[in-house]
Amino acid sequence: MAQTPRPTHPPSIDEAWAFTAAHASATTFFFDFDGVLSPVTDDPDASQPAAAVLGTLERLAGVVQRVAIVSARPVSFLRSRFASLDHVDLYGLYGLEVWHDGKVVTNLAAEPWVPAMAELADRARAELPASTLVEYKRLSVALHYRTAPHEAPAVERWGHEQAEQLGLRIQAGRMVVELKPPVDQDKGMVITEGVRNAGCAWYFGDDMSDIKAFDALRAREAVDPSFFGVAVAVANPETGAEVSSAADLTLDSPDAVAAFLNEGLRSFGV
Template identity: 35%
Template sequence: MDRDALTAALAADPARAALVLDFDGVLARIGDDPAASALEPGTAAVLTELAQHLGVVAVLSGRPLAFLRQRVDVRGVALHGSYGVQWREGDEDRVLEEVGRWQPAVDTAAGALRAAFGDTDGVHVEDKGIAVAVHWRRAPEQEQAVAAVVAELVAGTGLRAEPGKLVVELRPPLEQDKGTALRRIAAGLGTVVYAGDDRGDLPALRVARELGGHAVVVEHGRETDPELLEVAEVVLQGTDEVTLWLTGLRDALTAGTGAGEAMMQP
């Protein structure tokens, strides 16, 4: 399957289609500073138009919901944060009830990571509220030190370690991931497309295929886990190609000609 066929699948019955996208590495470039991530230029306008035509357009991210609300302030786009355990419902933020009992463990882990790496150049501890992540993109030599501390914290707190690209996150060990979240988001819909770029996206990519939909992987060279490429039906090269594909999908839907118009996109 190529991106034109993917466009055709969504355009065949857009009112019953779901387009669900990860944030970092899909809609936003991966950079040295996790706090500086932002939508690619022009993407917000494209997402706004897509939301007017598709049954669901959603962002499903490991980032906290509060972060997503700041970065993806796009009318009609549903936001699901922290691997789907947080979501926006009407004008209120929701969180799964069982998350609360793990807050003391998350706070303990966050404090221990800050104590271990707060003064380490190039290592960033990201407090996600109901989870905590430690990034070492700017200090790759710290990977073993981070792994050792994280292993101790997993054993001591019972939290789950979720690895990513030069980052690991400690979060509650609930039977909740992007796959279970995608099932909720796509309930009752037809074609489901999920796009992701990291190991945390694997459950959603697999669920998309189980539902008869399509798994899209955004490749970032050597940082892309080979297991992602094994699951993928469509591979897009970086966020630039994501933007190009979303723009072509928007053009096909707004033109009302579906796949025929999409095939003329570059």
Template identity: 30%
Template sequence: MTVATKINALMRCALDDISLFLDLDGTLAPFTDTPEAVGPDIARNALIRNLAMRLEGRLAVVSGRPIADIDRILEGVVPAVAGSHGLQRRDARLDMIVAPIHSGVAQARQEIAAFVRKYPELHVEEKPLSVALHYRAEPTLEPVVDIFAEDLARRTGLKLQRGVMVIEFLTPGMDKGRAVRAFMVEPPFAGTRPVFVGDDLTDEDGFRVVRSFGGIGVLVGGLRETFADYRLGNVDAVHHWLARGLQTECLELETAIEPSYRRI
């Protein structure tokens, strides 16, 4: 098997050599005012289905959304999925692994509901193993949300996960990186070189883990401090890159992360 090479900052990965891990929101699907507004897209889902088939199942979606919601948006075209930041995982054989819910989640739901009554611009996203508080509609509330979130996480024992204009209260114990690691020791992923594509702070765990397997992280969006190696500009650029890779049998990138932004 050939391996990915870098020549003058060029990344080249033959599809036969890799496993592909993809975030959903901000990577495969654009952000909307509320998470519920994201829905199926015929062209995108056909592309992902064809990629999964070409990779012989070595494609997994790794998202903060619950698996049921991922399946709704992608119309079930991807068998291997990690949801809720890895707290739910469906392997390539369709076996499900689900973490037990933390006792603090119920308290968090109650206190967040009361908090949102004071700030109706906020949006609550209920998940099976967690609850998320979005402030996309009013970014100026970030300092208030942050203070509330730190206190609530401390009192409930929940993991506090920050994202793009969202703070999530999670059952502790998993993250996207650990989910990727679990996939990488199982067939059909084992023995391949992982490529992880994501946009959010939660994807940094994935970037860090694929690096430990000799893999490559691809950041989507604006340049920031990151464990990723390369960058794509937006969701449309991701779709174009994947479609071209399917056509040419090879994923290629030229925009390497500048050394000053690379986390070690």
């Protein structure tokens, strides 16, 4: 492996890409979906990857060890958007589901909660304001108030009441409250495991849940001086300041992510 010195934080873009290219065979790229590879939409089902994303990820997967998407979306949704990509791993529902080598693996501790999540979704539709978009994800329920931000207090209060009564966990996000089973699994844990044997890793995120992934890169660097992790924030007016302050680099949109990757791929000679 090339002996390129590990950059200090925050690295310059040129330093980060030079180290990555020199360690390509031991490098993993991780991406959140909403807000990073796709613009955030009022209707979650309408979200699609930005135009340049699919081709860019395919090119990237051809030169590094691994490319993975780590999302709050179910694997079934991610598969519908990335079915054309043969060499990209998919982590759905914060890692409760994983698509790898052509099959879905579900966290066994979460599986028994499927009926409770379905019942919760039905009650949310009946009890919350009609403007609340209730997204049932089999192993979690997301309560979106993007189209009616004035309903945030009522939606958040209801969500926290249900979490306390049912023993669920709350994941706050961009204009959404998500209820999940009480199973230890988050994006930070996905990254901790995913970089165990890596020499370099990048994580692109835009929301509060992504900060745990950034922290996992820092923790890996702390125990392995040869490892280099790059945390990239995709800024937004809702959670952008806090996420950006935890990152090494900041981009402003999914289109900018694709352009940044395409520019960086020149370091690999492709």
